[in-house]
Amino acid sequence: MRLQTAGIHHITAFVGDAQRNVDFYAGILGLRLVKKTINFDAPEVYHLYFGDETGTPGTIITFFPWPNGRPGRIGGGQVGITTYVVPTGAMAFWEERLTSYAIPYTKEQRFAETYLSFADYDGLQIQLVEREQGPQSTWSFAGVPVEKAIKGFGGAVLYSTHSEQTARALEHTMGMKREAEEDGFIRFRTSADLGNVIDLKKESVRYGVGGSGTVHHIAWRAKDQQEQLEWQKQVAADGFDPTPVQDRQYFTAVYFREAGGILFEIATDPPGFTVDEEVSALGEKLMLPEWYEKYRAEIESNLTPFTVREPEVKKP
Numbered sequence: 001m002r003l004q005t006a007g008i009h010h011i012t013a014f015v016g017d018a019q020r021n022v023d024f025y026a027g028i029l030g031l032r033l034v035k036k037t038i039n040f041d042a043p044e045v046y047h048l049y050f051g052d053e054t055g056t057p058g059t060i061i062t063f064f065p066w067p068n069g070r071p072g073r074i075g076g077g078q079v080g081i082t083t084y085v086v087p088t089g090a091m092a093f094w095e096e097r098l099t100s101y102a103i104p105y106t107k108e109q110r111f112a113e114t115y116l117s118f119a120d121y122d123g124l125q126i127q128l129v130e131r132e133q134g135p136q137s138t139w140s141f142a143g144v145p146v147e148k149a150i151k152g153f154g155g156a157v158l159y160s161t162h163s164e165q166t167a168r169a170l171e172h173t174m175g176m177k178r179e180a181e182e183d184g185f186i187r188f189r190t191s192a193d194l195g196n197v198i199d200l201k202k203e204s205v206r207y208g209v210g211g212s213g214t215v216h217h218i219a220w221r222a223k224d225q226q227e228q229l230e231w232q233k234q235v236a237a238d239g240f241d242p243t244p245v246q247d248r249q250y251f252t253a254v255y256f257r258e259a260g261g262i263l264f265e266i267a268t269d270p271p272g273f274t275v276d277e278e279v280s281a282l283g284e285k286l287m288l289p290e291w292y293e294k295y296r297a298e299i300e301s302n303l304t305p306f307t308v309r310e311p312e313v314k315k316p
């Protein structure tokens with residue numbers, strides 16, 4: 001029997017300054033910084049994870065802030081837009097909030113839904129959409145009450161260099177339901193109630209350039225490590241070239257690049273972000289995997305400290 005992913009596990013992007021990244025995602029969007037760690041492949045930079053209170057799969061966006069990183073260009077082979085779900089009726093709150101922080105936005109329609117569209121400080125494209133689906137957030141920060149708070153990912157808009165082949169990877173390899181087609185987008189849906197709506201731009205897009213302000217990869221959920229090994233087989237049987245399983249401390253990961261240029265990851269739901277910190281203390285300390293612990297002093301001395309804070313309102 002073929003496997004079907006429940007939906008998005010996390011999305012990972014490159015940004016510049018860590019403080020500005022924290023100000024945007026925790027301070028303005030009101031997400032929780034659930035883990036402060038380092039890039040396991042490049043320990044001189046942070047790896048920051050933002051999500052709901054516990055970092056539930058389907059709510060997690062992660063960043064590698066390279067202080068002097070070269071800006072990238074959004075394009076084919078990337079997640080073009082990351083979408084977040086807010087409760088029904090919360091859109092007016094968010095319009096007002098973005099205005100108060102002097103963040104310009106537009107409104108767009110896609111599949112009969114209204115999206116509030118804006119960019120973060122590094123140029124990553126974000127959209128908010130109202131939906132009933134998904135549990136209400138339990139995390140309130142910086143003046144975002146739980147009843148208006150982001151619940152998690154709505155999904156993502158994918159830009160492919162070969163959209164026919166990406167469509168096949170989503171439907172056939174990842175097991176998503178191809179649901180509708182409209183105005184240049186194909187909509188796919190998964191079984192989860194967050195991170196479950198994937199819109200693929202139908203027209204192929206020329207290659208983007210990786211760098212600050214672009215998404216590096218999108219990770220899809222596997223139930224556990226056993227299923228991840230089955231995923232590895234399914235992906236290989238479909239003609240892709242999956243990596244060996246890699247330990248990412250909070251999940252294990254297998255990566256492969258689909259034919260439209262987008263880097264896909266299969267990530268396990270367990271063990272999650274409470275494996276090395278209590279729920280009440282998530283994101284407070286710099287956490288290192290045990291193989292880096294002996295270099296802690298050196299690693300910490302290379303990182304610029306930041307604070308999780310409520311940014312100053314720009315306009316009254």
Ligand code: ZN
Pocket residue numbers: 010012217219253265
């Ligand atoms: Zn990842």
